[in-house]
Amino acid sequence: xxxxxxxxxxxxxxxxxxxxxxxxxxxxxxxxxxxxxxxxxxxxxxxxxxxxxxxxxxxxxxxxxxxxxxxxxxxxxxxxxxxxxxxxxxxxxxxxxxxxxxxxxxxxxxxxxxxxxxxxxxxxxxxxxxxxxxxxxxxxxxxxxxxxxxxxxxx
Numbered sequence: 001x002x003x004x005x006x007x008x009x010x011x012x013x014x015x016x017x018x019x020x021x022x023x024x025x026x027x028x029x030x031x032x033x034x035x036x037x038x039x040x041x042x043x044x045x046x047x048x049x050x051x052x053x054x055x056x057x058x059x060x061x062x063x064x065x066x067x068x069x070x071x072x073x074x075x076x077x078x079x080x081x082x083x084x085x086x087x088x089x090x091x092x093x094x095x096x097x098x099x100x101x102x103x104x105x106x107x108x109x110x111x112x113x114x115x116x117x118x119x120x121x122x123x124x125x126x127x128x129x130x131x132x133x134x135x136x137x138x139x140x141x142x143x144x145x146x147x148x149x150x151x152x153x154x155x
Contacts, residue, residue, distance in 0.1 A: 031130045036108035039091045049153035050082040054116050054126045057097040062125040065142040070104045079154045088113040
């Protein structure tokens with residue numbers, strides 16, 4: 001029990017400080033094709049520019065980035081940009097969270113953290129920008145995403 005508490009406190013303290021960490025450099029890699037298990041919304045993302053953000057309801061920096069991502073989505077959705085928030089949490093808990101904290105973009109479930117694991121995500125929030133050719137062109141903390149990186153992937 002004591003080690004669990006220490007581990008929890010380490011995550012609670014370090015994740016907000018470190019955030020957006022990946023053990024891999026994913027820029028230049030292809031985003032895996034396949035269907036996402038959507039919790040909110042539904043979309044075929046093939047050939048669409050998008051921002052994929054790994055997040056969790058319990059993560060304070062993730063909650064802080066939601067309004068920022070809502071604004072980006074509002075500004076660029078008419079130009080074809082999709083945003084997908086991906087979490088490994090229980091879908092019913094996520095739906096309850098979304099009722100309190102609106103997320104204007106798509107939300108998907110990462111069963112067992114497989115997708116986050118593929119990208120080596122070790123700190124959240126972690127955003128990945130994917131162009132229409134399904135190639136990752138940027139990754140990092142969503143609040144530090146340069147607007148120029150978004151404009152580069154739009155038609």
